Amino acid sequence: MDFSERLGPPHAMDALTQRAIGPAVRLLCQVRLAVLAFALVLALLDGAGWLGVFLVVLAAPFSFVPALNWDTRGRVYARNGILLAGDTAVAVVALLPLAGSPLMAVYAAATAALWGLFAGLRLGLVMATPLCLYQLTGYEGGWRGIVTGAAGAALTVIMTWTGTQLGRRLRRQAVQSAELAAARADQAALAERLSLARDLHDTVAGDLAGLSLAVRGLADRLDREGAAPGTVATARELGDAVRTAHEHTRRALGELRDDPDDLAALVAETARRWSDRTGTPAEATVDPEAAAAAGPGRTRHVRAVLTELLENVRKHAGATRVGIEVAVVDDAVRLRVTDDGVGPGPALSGRAGPGRGRYGTRGVRERAELCGGDATWEPRSGGGTVVTVTLPAEPHDSGAPRGGTTAVGPRGRTRAGRGRDDRYVTTAEVA
Structure with a gap:
């Protein structure tokens, strides 16, 4: 996938694009404000009246409002058709006091560049058409006025194209910077995991x-010495x-050294191990889109959170069955663990706040917040607990997504095959 595919159409506006083009938007808005200030002075000096x-x-x-709060409201301005139409109409009206002036x-050029920057070439040209038509008729002086108006209209078209290209370059640069930062963060995390694995191997594991x-x-x-049987x-x-404890430590060492990339298999294996150890059936469902959206970074967090939530079920819930679901909801990876146990209690119901819950639940909340997500504990209808952990999706390139459903029980037998929709599906029969 190349940059143009990742960026989408020029008018597509996401948080990354909003931040990337913000400085250019503010600069062009400031240029328009400066021109309006000159126009205001000229109108007062020439006695143009209150209309001008x-x-x-x-x-x-x-111009003032977008320059002031583009970073927080930019997507609203870029996507709202009423605001775009209003800016187009007001831009034409603003040219009336400037008629015949350079x-x-x-x-018009600053306005066209601004529209091309966040609206793209096609929509920008449509919006700039009234400006071009007005300039073609807004100059007086015979052929000289016609040539000047034509030059102004041509400049408007050129600036629309220039704004579009500038927006593309800024978006491309932002994507490259984000990918570089993510790569560096992954490298730093890998180095930290390997260092921690070495320390654990040399101390606790030994x-x-x-x-x-x-x-x-x-x-x-x-x-041999005939001690009491109880002793x-x-x-x-x-x-x-x-x-x-030694086996768990060695397993943790392996997980620290591994770089997981198969979310469905990882969730299924985590559920199977927990079910075999506790004797409590667990059914895991992983949306293929979640497997594609998670990426290695989010996959590690999903595994850690799932492990902690399952341990909480074992220690405190007294459940007879557990459901695990991983899906994509609103561009975020959502992990939901449901049990039929005793329920969360008043200390955990709702969104976990600072200092709420036991150390395990605090760790889940802190890990979710570290990724920019959140965690909630809610009572389940009919008894039990529903824990929902939401992590923002990790942008990355991937091949065909894999996912499926895994039912895991004590002494489960596992088989794998293709589902009806040609997705990778794993199932397990409870013996």
Whole structure:
């Protein structure tokens, strides 16, 4: 996919485009305001009357307001047909006090460039047509006036094209900068994960491995020396717990070193492991569009959040069944975990605020906010909890999306194949 495909049509306006063209929009609006200020002075000096002053004052807000708050309201201005039509009409009206003056060509050129910048070439030319027609008839003086008007109209067309090209270049530069920043952030995150993995391997993992061997030896020695059966059983349970902790640590080390790219498989595997360990059936559904929108960065966050939410279900919910859904909603990746347990309680109901909930739920909220998203806990109709975590989609190039539905239960058997819609689908039968 090249830049033109990522950027979409010239008139497409998103947050990135709004920020990219903001400085140019403000500059052109300031040029228009400067011309209007000159026109106001000329109208007062020439005694043009209140009509000329009124026309200048009428046109000023269409430049002053966008220059003031384009960063927050730019998409509204660019998409609102009434505002665009109003700016077109006011631009023509603003030329009346400037008739026959070189300032008319300057104002028309700045206006045409502004329209081309955020509206694109086609719409910009349509909007600039009244300006061109007025300039062709707004100069007096025979052939000299006709030539001057034609030159002004031609300049208006050229400036519309120039504004369009400037908008494209600014958008392209913004995309390149965003991709470079994302690549650097991914590299920094990878380096941090690898450093953390090395530290865990050299400290916690090694200590747990040694402790596991020591506890196993202790249990065998107690058995040989005829210790009480309860003492031997406790020692073996302690050994099992240490081995489980060691396995979890090694799994975490592997996840830190891996760069996940298959969201559907990752969610299915996480649900399967949790279900096998707890004996609670879990059904996972991943929208193919979510797998395409998540990207490696969001996929890692989805895995971490899902793992924590499932642990919360195991520790606190007392659920008999869990549902997991990953979908794309309003250009964001939404993870929803539903259980039929005891419910969230008043401390967690609604949007999780600062300091609310246990450490696990705080971690979920903080991770969501780190990505610019949010997390909510709501009671489920009929009993239980619905946790919804929303993460803004990560822009990236991808091939065909993969997704599917995975039903996981204790001792589940898994098979894979093609669904009716030719998507990658995984299913599991509960034994």
